[in-house]
Amino acid sequence: MSGKKVSERTIRRLSHYARCLRLSRIRGDSIITSGYLAGTCGISSAAVRKDLAFFGEFGKQGSGYEVDELLYNIEEILGTTDPPSVVVIGAGNIGMALIESGLAGTGGYRYRGIFDRDPSRTGLKCAGIEVQSISMLSAAVQKLGEVIAVIAVSPGEGQNAVDTAVAAGCSAVLSFTLEPLIVPEGVILGFVEVSTELDIITHSIRAGARI
């Protein structure tokens, strides 16, 4: 809709603002300031205002931003007012844990299915969702429309699972595996890398401990 180009870093911040706004709304606040958002997200208030002003004049001078209105606008920018469906591929420990934990508080996302190629796992139930054979994925995607596939398979099976997800028509892939993955042009690829987060933390500990 909007022809704006925004960096991933900005999108990441907008996502944080959105989460912060949801918490404010739960707490009953109707107005929020850039300074408050800045403090909660660990950045400067000027940066918050720059981010928001880039997309429109959402604030009221002298008071701040109306929580409901700002949240609506940010979700509009992110495209999460009507978010894609999410399915999990791999009904192992992590896959099942993700399903059981759900996506509460994330603003609209919901797990719509979990798939595994191991027949001994199909039929298991988990948080009201039944593990289906991977052969059912294609039909499920056709029914759901836009789908993000969360890859939670065993090490070494990542690329295989991604290829299956892509062939089934998934628009994007979010991988929990460590392996490098390849997707065709047009398919979005994201990673959740505990390993890298640990490395960053370790470096911070060591660097922060210097004199």
Added chain:
Amino acid sequence: MSGKKVSERTIRRLSHYARCLRLSRIRGDSIITSGYLAGTCGISSAAVRKDLAFFGEFGKQGSGYEVDELLYNIEEILGTTDPPSVVVIGAGNIGMALIESGLAGTGGYRYRGIFDRDPSRTGLKCAGIEVQSISMLSAAVQKLGEVIAVIAVSPGEGQNAVDTAVAAGCSAVLSFTLEPLIVPEGVILGFVEVSTELDIITHSIRAGARI
């Protein structure tokens, strides 16, 4: 040791290089080029060389980088040659799944314990590790030394768990919860946010679909 200041973005890339090098080593390669690392990590070869040259002259002109040597140097920079211990707080779905999945392939990290404040969970065994009462955390940290606490508790319990971890002497906290958290100065804080990754992907899908 080194007084260099490096950005988190650079550290994140170094972590990716390290993972790529481990895979190369397993494959038996002894030499790797900046172009190959660049391709696998999705950046330009010049950026890779800049990153590495900043810390020393690790490469051999005309051939490339020796895998073992470069990996050693990167781990030295990251501080992961002798990595901190990792413990999990919260023996729910995610905590148990993390323990069962282990940290294979991450280069040295290992889960050394899992703790929960719910007495009905203590004593459960998981991948050879027994769930301990949260009251044992302090003693465990004292024995382990430098400890990263992975927070995998139910929504709303995050800050409580963090406070406990900090009081027990943990050097850093990596949270899987969505809530904003506060830690005292000197304690490192990191997040794994599936919600934000989904937002980024959703935005990419919608933005990429524009004309």
Added chain:
DNA sequence: GCGTGTGAACCTCTTCACAGCG
């Protein structure tokens, strides 16, 4: 007075092009 919106300065990071060395 308070908090937003914004142009300008500032800084960091990335890319380019090429010299240098095996």
Added chain:
DNA sequence: CGCTGTGAAGAGGTTCACACGC
């Protein structure tokens, strides 16, 4: 000839300071 190391140019993002409106 191939690939690294690096100064210079360019792009992008952040901070600052202040005008504007409630």
